[in-house]
Amino acid sequence: MSALETQAGATVPAPRAAPAGPAGPARLAVRSHPVSTRRVLLSEWVKFRSLRSTAWTLLAAVVLMIGIGWLAGWGSNDSWAELSPQEQATFSPVDITLAGYYLAQLAVSVLGVLLVTGEYATGMVRATFAAVPRRLPVLWAKAALFAGVTFTLMLLAALLSFVGGQQLLGEHSATLGEAGSVRGIVGVACYLTVVGVLAVALGFLIRSTAGGVATMCGLLLVLPTLGLLLPSSWQEHVLPYLPSNAGAAFFSAAPSADSLSATAGAAVLGGWLLVTGVAAAVTLTRRDV
Amino acid sequence: MIDAKHLTKTYGTKTAVDDLTFTVRPGQVTGFLGPNGAGKSTTMRMILGLDAPTSGTVTVAGQPYRDHPRPLQVVGALLEARAIHTSRTAYHHLLALATTHGIGAERVRQVLEQVGLTEVASKRAGGFSLGMGQRLGIATALLADPETLILDEPVNGLDPEGIRWIRDLLKGFAAEGRTVLVSSHLMSEMAVTAEHVLVLGRGRLLADLPMSELLAQAASDVVLVRTPGADELGKALAGIGATVSRTDVDALEVTGPSAGRIGDLARDLGISIHGLVPKQVSLEEAFMDMTRDDVEFHASAGSAA
Numbered sequence: 001m002s003a004l005e006t007q008a009g010a011t012v013p014a015p016r017a018a019p020a021g022p023a024g025p026a027r028l029a030v031r032s033h034p035v036s037t038r039r040v041l042l043s044e045w046v047k048f049r050s051l052r053s054t055a056w057t058l059l060a061a062v063v064l065m066i067g068i069g070w071l072a073g074w075g076s077n078d079s080w081a082e083l084s085p086q087e088q089a090t091f092s093p094v095d096i097t098l099a100g101y102y103l104a105q106l107a108v109s110v111l112g113v114l115l116v117t118g119e120y121a122t123g124m125v126r127a128t129f130a131a132v133p134r135r136l137p138v139l140w141a142k143a144a145l146f147a148g149v150t151f152t153l154m155l156l157a158a159l160l161s162f163v164g165g166q167q168l169l170g171e172h173s174a175t176l177g178e179a180g181s182v183r184g185i186v187g188v189a190c191y192l193t194v195v196g197v198l199a200v201a202l203g204f205l206i207r208s209t210a211g212g213v214a215t216m217c218g219l220l221l222v223l224p225t226l227g228l229l230l231p232s233s234w235q236e237h238v239l240p241y242l243p244s245n246a247g248a249a250f251f252s253a254a255p256s257a258d259s260l261s262a263t264a265g266a267a268v269l270g271g272w273l274l275v276t277g278v279a280a281a282v283t284l285t286r287r288d289v
Numbered sequence: 290m291i292d293a294k295h296l297t298k299t300y301g302t303k304t305a306v307d308d309l310t311f312t313v314r315p316g317q318v319t320g321f322l323g324p325n326g327a328g329k330s331t332t333m334r335m336i337l338g339l340d341a342p343t344s345g346t347v348t349v350a351g352q353p354y355r356d357h358p359r360p361l362q363v364v365g366a367l368l369e370a371r372a373i374h375t376s377r378t379a380y381h382h383l384l385a386l387a388t389t390h391g392i393g394a395e396r397v398r399q400v401l402e403q404v405g406l407t408e409v410a411s412k413r414a415g416g417f418s419l420g421m422g423q424r425l426g427i428a429t430a431l432l433a434d435p436e437t438l439i440l441d442e443p444v445n446g447l448d449p450e451g452i453r454w455i456r457d458l459l460k461g462f463a464a465e466g467r468t469v470l471v472s473s474h475l476m477s478e479m480a481v482t483a484e485h486v487l488v489l490g491r492g493r494l495l496a497d498l499p500m501s502e503l504l505a506q507a508a509s510d511v512v513l514v515r516t517p518g519a520d521e522l523g524k525a526l527a528g529i530g531a532t533v534s535r536t537d538v539d540a541l542e543v544t545g546p547s548a549g550r551i552g553d554l555a556r557d558l559g560i561s562i563h564g565l566v567p568k569q570v571s572l573e574e575a576f577m578d579m580t581r582d583d584v585e586f587h588a589s590a591g592s593a594a
Binding site: 029030031032033034035039040042043044046047050051052053118119122123124125126127128129130131132133134286288289 | 337340366369373375378384429
């Protein structure tokens, strides 16, 4: 058997002879099962854990969440005397130690978009949909998997960020038992999970990494800033309904004055998710791959 | 068995596949032949449900592909060579697809072995050569041991040994009574692999016939004659209705009479013959003839369609 030098630098043995014809030994039957959402979910898990970039991006999200929370805790305590009396009065020890969510949401967005657009960019998506020609189970599986991973990691990161941050805040700290603490931690994890699933859905809608990431950044970071340019009479009808502000309405312990109620904020965020998810599902089933 | 009925695909005003009706039968290798842009790949994507037909239907084993509960066991496909995430290893690429059908890691190792990629199974697919990528694509197609194989230009990027391997693989598959549809723009490759051909040009079906018939059509009625009496023989041949063209001082290209008839005529006239050969029309030429008007872009200057 000859060997071929390959680009990868490895020696590859020549392929084996073709399967025997009718005269040859009987083929070994391959055991398979019908495609199900559970199996697609397991398949997506194999894909998820077999890309190095996944681990790095998740690590970035966790590090940003915890690092910024601790830094903010230490910094606030250190410069407490320099804060104005008004700032001291409205200071929220819960919110300050969860501030890392602002950058963590970017890492989560990028990864959510990339889980989908990475397949479109490389052509993998054709193999995926040849295996699952009904397509929608892939959308549900990717969304569910990413939601599960994001929620677990971000809950842990938010908890660590809070606990460590409160230590660093010293006498200005809050405890887990205080009103708003648990809601803040769980709420931030929920918000980041919704952001992640939104990114997955946008990935299916937009199909390009650059477009998907840009749209997520626009939605989460640019629109809230641009909105401030609107006449103030309009601002109250627009700004609270943006995903970032709707999210803050339910996880922030000291929400801004024009913020929605916690329940309304959750509902609005759910609405964003629903609309984007339905749009993604409809285009996924209709469009050619 | 693949069954297409009036399959049509249009992109805006451009018709990529135009009213295709054909059946691909089990037990033989069917070649899907046509120049680039003839609609072969689009048709294959429609068979797999990746593209939706504008009109018409296509079924595999009696049902639309997407209605099969275990699609990978119905059709194994190699579409474009790279339907592989470049950052994932060959092993995990196959394992992810296998998992959708509850197929275990043991079968993944088996197909890697079969295509000769065991040594590089844990290397990222992005670093693979064209040939290795092609083999990984074929491993993907073989994964669930499908009843039907659909391979789009499988020999692209393979070395002669790899080409031979693919050929044997396809023939072995067909010999087991399975269905094989393989596309190529290379007539010569098809001639040694396929027993039946579907010829496509600009989205239309130009021919649907056994390979042997296509080869017979390729046989020509042109005879090359080498003779010192080219003038005299040429005139005599023209006299019996042959089309004669002078290609050299002592050479004629004769269309019409058989080589035997030309030889007899020369003997009667007392002209000596130094060479008398029926002209071989290459398969490539026969194929070009068939698809000449249907090639989307001609190379000649100023005639781009």
